Amino acid sequence: MRIFNKITDIKAEIKKIKSSGRSVGLVPTMGFLHEGHMSLVRESVKNNDVTVVSIFVNPTQFGPTEDLAAYPRDFESDCALLEKNNADIIFYPEPSEMYGEGFCTKVELSGITEVLCGITRPVHFAGVATVVTKLFNIVNPDRAYFGSKDYQQLQVIKRMIKDLNMDVDVVGMPIIRENDGLALSSRNVYLKGDERTSALALSGSFKLVENLLREGVEDTKTIKEKVADFILSHPHTRIDYIETVHPETLVSVDSADTDFVMALAVYVGKARLIDNRYFEVHHV
Numbered sequence: 001m002r003i004f005n006k007i008t009d010i011k012a013e014i015k016k017i018k019s020s021g022r023s024v025g026l027v028p029t030m031g032f033l034h035e036g037h038m039s040l041v042r043e044s045v046k047n048n049d050v051t052v053v054s055i056f057v058n059p060t061q062f063g064p065t066e067d068l069a070a071y072p073r074d075f076e077s078d079c080a081l082l083e084k085n086n087a088d089i090i091f092y093p094e095p096s097e098m099y100g101e102g103f104c105t106k107v108e109l110s111g112i113t114e115v116l117c118g119i120t121r122p123v124h125f126a127g128v129a130t131v132v133t134k135l136f137n138i139v140n141p142d143r144a145y146f147g148s149k150d151y152q153q154l155q156v157i158k159r160m161i162k163d164l165n166m167d168v169d170v171v172g173m174p175i176i177r178e179n180d181g182l183a184l185s186s187r188n189v190y191l192k193g194d195e196r197t198s199a200l201a202l203s204g205s206f207k208l209v210e211n212l213l214r215e216g217v218e219d220t221k222t223i224k225e226k227v228a229d230f231i232l233s234h235p236h237t238r239i240d241y242i243e244t245v246h247p248e249t250l251v252s253v254d255s256a257d258t259d260f261v262m263a264l265a266v267y268v269g270k271a272r273l274i275d276n277r278y279f280e281v282h283h284v
Contacts, residue, residue, distance in 0.1 A: 002089050023049045031073055033082070041053060052087075062123075098131065120240055187272065201231045227264075
C-alpha cells in the first residue's frame with residue numbers, strides 16, 4: 001500500500017495505472033475509519049484493479065460553528081485498517097495542497113442542497129461537491145463508492161455527475177449498523193454514557209414508521225409527529241429535522257402512498273447524528 005500527499009505525484013501514478021488498462025476505484029473519506037468505510041473498500045477491491053482511499057478532512061464543508069478542529073482523526077489506525085482490507089493507495093493531502101493560494105472556485109447545486117441538512121448547514125454541500133469534483137479530477141476513478149447513511153450527499157453527488165456529464169460510476173452502499181441498530185459514524189465517538197442508548201432512538205423510530213404504515217397511516221405529518229414524540233422521549237435528544245422525502249429529488253412528500261425516504265438529523269448530547277431509511281410502499 002502506498003501513501004501519496006501531493007496531487008502531482010498521485011496523478012502521475014494514476015496515469016501509469018490507466019495506461020496499463022487497469023481500473024480504479026475511489027473511496028472518498030474524512031478518515032477515522034470504521035467498518036462502514038471498510039465495506040466500501042472491500043466492494044472497490046472486489047470490482048477494480050486498484051483501490052484508492054482518500055483521507056481528507058475537508059474544511060470547506062464545515063460551517064464556522066461546526067466541529068472541524070475537533071473532528072476525530074487517527075491516521076495510524078486508518079492505515080492499519082486499509083492495509084488489512086487490501087487498499088492499494090491512500091491519498092492524504094494537506095488542506096493547502098487541495099486549496100492552494102488564491103483558490104476561488106466552487107461547485108454548487110441548487111434545490112437538492114437546500115433541504116434537509118442544507119437548511120442548517122448552508123455551506124456544506126458546496127464544499128462536498130467541490131472536493132468530490134477535485135478528487136474525481138485527481139484520481140480519475142472508474143467507480144466511486146459512497147455510503148447511504150449520508151443519503152442527501154449521495155443524491156447530490158449523483159445529480160452532479162449527471163448534470164456535469166462526469167465519466168464515473170457512483171456506487172451507493174448500504175448503511176452498516178452496530179448489532180443494536182446504531183448506524184456507524186465517526187461522530188459516534190462523541191456519545192458519552194447513556195447518550196449511546198438514547199442514540200438508538202434514530203434507528204428505533206423506523207420500526208415505529210413500519211407499524212404506522214401497517215396500520216394504514218399515510219399522512220406524513222402524523223408520522224413525523226409520532227416519530228418526534230418517540231425520539232424526544234429519550235434523554236439528551238434534540239431534533240434538527242425529521243422529513244419524509246422523494247427518494248431522488250428530496251422534495252418533501254405529504255402522503256406515504258408511494259416510496260419515500262425518512263431522513264433524520266438529531267443531536268444526542270453534542271453529537272449530531274443522521275440516519276435514514278427507504279420505505280417501499282405497496283398498495284393492493
